Amino acid sequence: MLELRLVQGSLLKKVLESIKDLVNDANFDCSSTGFSLQAMDSSHVALVSLLLRSEGFEHYRCDRNLSMGMNLGNMSKMLRCAGNDDIITIKADDGGDTVTFMFESPTQDKIADFEMKLMDIDSEHLGIPDAEYHSIVRMPSNEFSRICKDLSSIGDTVVISVTKEGVKFSTAGDIGTANIVLRQNTTVDKPEDAIVIEMNEPVSLSFALRYMNSFTKATPLSDTVTISLSSELPVVVEYKVAEMGYIRYYLAPKIEEEEDTKT
């Protein structure tokens, strides 16, 4: 028996919007610690990891670990039927092949039940080791979104370089090149506007902007985004989900050409 009651139902809606473009089908894993998801995109270049801790739910009951395969597009369709202020309750039976989303209006005068069929999904669960990252950049999420959007109109690859001067996003395309440099800036009125750069080691990696842009779908979830970079490791783009968890996107870097092009 599974019963999760989330008062701030809009969070779940935003979570779905932020991952459904990247992943079509995924298994939601429910355990006593929380509600989580890990899935790769179809080309196995990006990985999304979602965690909603049990403490974040008003009511969390999970008798036994349960993995529910869902089509995220369909799930998103159902969640769109919930109002932004609605309370969402996810219910499922052990061994059942459906999941029920219940939407309660804040005034309790409207209750909607949506039952969705589950599906069997063969998913590969990857172990993600904890790693020390060479550089960690925290910046306003809408700023990051804007940068990715702007750069993707110029080129298809962004090179993110962190040096002690700041973090540079650069791209090159047929029409020209673009460089956006952000400097550390912690003297701001609102802490979420700060740009914090922790650099242990300079790092420069290139990534496909297409994926970065799909990561920024999570921008509504959080005012800030944390980008962790390490050479030899996928970049981690993390958005906090309120106080209850996170969405982390992992993206494999593009392999730099090492060969010298001397003539």
Place this chain on the structure above:
Amino acid sequence: MTHTETLNILDEIESLVSDQLQVVSYKWLSRNFSLSSKTAKRLLKDFVDKHEKKGLEVVYTVSGWLKKRPSDYHTKLVSSSKLQEVEKEFNGTYFTHIYSVQASIPMDPAAIWNAEFVQAEELFKQPSATDNCLRDNRFCGISNCFVKRDIEGATANVTVQSKSGLNSSIPKVGHQAKSESTTAPAQNQSVKSSSDKEKPLPVSTSNKKNGQGDKSVAGAGGSLKNMWGRVPVKAEDGSAAVEVKNHDHSEAQKPSHDAESKGGSDDETRDVNVKRAPKNDSRKRKVIFDFSDEECEDVISLASPSSPKINPDSEQTKDSGPEKLDVRVSREIKADEPEVSEEDSQKNASADTSGARKNEKSKASSMEKIQASGSEAEVNPSKGRITDAPCSPKRKKVLKSRIDDRGREVTEVVWEETEKTAKKKEDSDDTSKKLNDGKSANAVNRAVAQKKSPAMGNAAATNAGGKAGSKKGGNVKDPKQGNIMSFFKRV
């Protein structure tokens, strides 16, 4: 190939396979060391025989008719462990060659030709001035009538036709030059000298152990970078042409024209020549039509033949009369190495460009393209081009013709000159075609790669698409894109 060379290559293969864990395929080997693919396969065989017990994995390509009905001609890539099993599927005679040698069979079949793909990309990325085995279509099993190999052909394994055409063209050029102008002897000398110089270059490249070096030496590719690089050169041509308007077009252009026509006798160039021959005799306009039909690249190529010569010519033409110019040009060409001339030409081009643009803003774009083509032409120092070099002062006329083509207005301005320019255009077309050939050769190679690995599926297709296609297509997989699975292990 000498025994020591073979040993060196075998050593290199060993280090690549066992230390760098690279997949060494015969194709990669062929391109890297400028060997024919047969030799490369033989080398791999030698290598496998020698290192059989070191735990190498060998991928064979088995081709032949299948036993099952309906019988198809089939080519399969097979690992050594399954070789016997697969061979049973084939009927009667079939061929088994070594396709590649690697430390282990890669999980992702695309990895088998990843090295080849990266190599091909590098070859095409090389500056347009360098010639390489892809640009001259050296090892491609499909002959391309547009690719002509130059003097270098004599040294390397080349298609026979291109050699003969080039050789025959050279002496004739010299002869005509003599008859037409006093400068002819100088031209001949220059041509010979240049040819002499060029010959040693290919030899040295072939001797190089490092495949990369070989590739960098030769070839004109069609990438955007190359096109951009060419632009300044064209501007030079245009300016030079303006200054040199009065120079003798007949001398330089005719020889080149003859060379081309003779080249036409060759199998490769037949089609081109047939089409062009009437055009040459007739007015420019016809030529123009052909060009207009062709893609921009061709247009660019038109100017290209003259570009290498332009630099010296333009400088001297200003000071002296046309005859002197030719002589000096030829001498300079002899003295200067191709690279030097390129640099000069670029400088000149940049300076000249401004003037040219002032004259014709609207035409500037076309000019740039032409310049770009010129730079490519420099890359491949062929005899035909050398002959063109003395004509460089006439380039300006060529540019005018271009304008005419687009506007169709100016054709009448200089009649004779226009004919000559037309000839030049033809020459340039040839060069352009060469450039195009490089591209086509690439395409062929990629296509071949795809065919070989049908199992690769999407990955193969993406590889074939290459960088060119990947830019805009969001769904196209980038060969350089890493895989998240290579960073995290499954639980």
